[in-house]
Amino acid sequence: MRRVSSLLLLLSWGCVHQAAGTAVAPPRLWSLDVRIESSLTREDGGALDPALAPLASVSEQRRFDVRGEHAGWHGDGSQTTRLRFLSDSDPASGRVVDLRHFDSGEILALDWLEQAAGPGPGLDVLSVVFPVLSPKVPLVRRGRHGQMTTAFPVPVGPDRKVTERVRTVWKREGNQRVAGRSTLAVSYEGQWETHGEDAGHRPPVGVAGRGTVSGRVWLDVRDMSVVAHDFQWKRRVVLAYPGAQGDGLRLVQMQSMDGHVEQSRVRP
Numbered sequence: 001m002r003r004v005s006s007l008l009l010l011l012s013w014g015c016v017h018q019a020a021g022t023a024v025a026p027p028r029l030w031s032l033d034v035r036i037e038s039s040l041t042r043e044d045g046g047a048l049d050p051a052l053a054p055l056a057s058v059s060e061q062r063r064f065d066v067r068g069e070h071a072g073w074h075g076d077g078s079q080t081t082r083l084r085f086l087s088d089s090d091p092a093s094g095r096v097v098d099l100r101h102f103d104s105g106e107i108l109a110l111d112w113l114e115q116a117a118g119p120g121p122g123l124d125v126l127s128v129v130f131p132v133l134s135p136k137v138p139l140v141r142r143g144r145h146g147q148m149t150t151a152f153p154v155p156v157g158p159d160r161k162v163t164e165r166v167r168t169v170w171k172r173e174g175n176q177r178v179a180g181r182s183t184l185a186v187s188y189e190g191q192w193e194t195h196g197e198d199a200g201h202r203p204p205v206g207v208a209g210r211g212t213v214s215g216r217v218w219l220d221v222r223d224m225s226v227v228a229h230d231f232q233w234k235r236r237v238v239l240a241y242p243g244a245q246g247d248g249l250r251l252v253q254m255q256s257m258d259g260h261v262e263q264s265r266v267r268p
Contacts, residue, residue: 025081027069028225029266030133034259036060036125043238043250055253062126064090066133067266071098078102083133085116085123092121097130105136107152117156124156128257131166132229135217140172140186162196162207176218179262183218183227190214192235203242211235211255225263232258 040055042048048056064087071082080100087093095116100109107130117124131152138146151165168190176185194209215231234256241249 024070025223025225027067027266028263030066030068030226030261030263031063032066032129032132032259032261033063034061034126034128034257036062037256038253040251040253043252052251062090062092063087064092065264066129068099068133074100078108080111081134083130085121092116092123092126095121095123097123099130099134101134105134106150107131107134107136109153110155113155114157124154127154127164128231128233129261131164132215132231132259132261133226135188135226135229137186137217137219137224138170140170142172142174144172146170146172157200159200160196160198162194165193165195166213167191167193168213173216175221178218178227179264181227181263182221184221184224185216185218187216188214192233194235194237201241206240206242207237208240209235209237209255220263226261228260228262230260232256 036058038055038058040048040052040057064085067084067086068081069084071080073079078100080098083097083099085092085095097113097116098109098111099107100111101107110127110130113123113127123129131150136148136150138148140146147167147169149165149167151163154162154164156162168188170186170188173185173187176183178185190213192209192211192213194207196207198205198207211234213231213233215229217226218228219225220227234254237253237255239251239253241251243249
């Protein structure tokens with residue numbers, strides 16, 4: 001059941017916006033503090049398998065730093081930012097994920113994520129980190145709202161194909177001074193959808209989720225990098241295990257994640 005527990009805790013969520021005409025963004029460091037709350041039940045009201053009992057109710061606080069550094073360009077104009085997780089105590093410390101993205105913040109790929117997923121580092125649980133650091137923000141004029149739809153894959157293994165899709169409405173809140181920097185503040189709210197399957201299980205396990213997202217982002221006016229981001233994301237995820245007679249097991253997990261990220265001075 002270890003595969004099941006890892007999949008159950010899949011919590012996903014644009015990294016570095018680069019100013020037009022800048023060849024390479026400088027290294028950046030963010031501190032992230034996030035609280036995870038979740039509950040797991042059977043849709044039919046039955047008792048959970050003993051192996052899943054620890055997931056019936058989960059409350060967890062995670063704190064770590066993420067260092068982002070340019071790692072290369074691609075032919076389509078996208079770039080890769082290498083994200084290294086740093087902490088004195090968090091199990092994700094030392095793990096690396098390559099985030100391929102456009103200057104707009106749109107995420108194209110998350111490479112090496114599978115090496116930091118599952119029990120221990122659990123970066124599949126914390127995949128929300130990636131769109132929190134790299135939100136795809138539309139151009140929002142004063143007094144207007146902007147809409148944005150973005151989707152990105154969360155590869156946790158060769159047989160697990162899950163895609164996250166987020167539809168948001170953005171509002172411009174004006175210029176503000178945050179963490180000693182001049183920033184443009186924008187807020188958002190919208191819908192969160194998850195779909196995919198775990199084909200490593202035979203027959204494959206279906207994954208489907210729906211929920212809501214909201215938050216406020218402060219972007220550096222010089223390069224549009226994320227100076228700070230307050231976020232609240234929650235959803236209901238159903239994992240469908242097919243049965244031989246059509247009476248398969250359906251597990252429901254209610255997930256909530258909220259936190260704060262803030263850019264800080266890069267360590268030498």
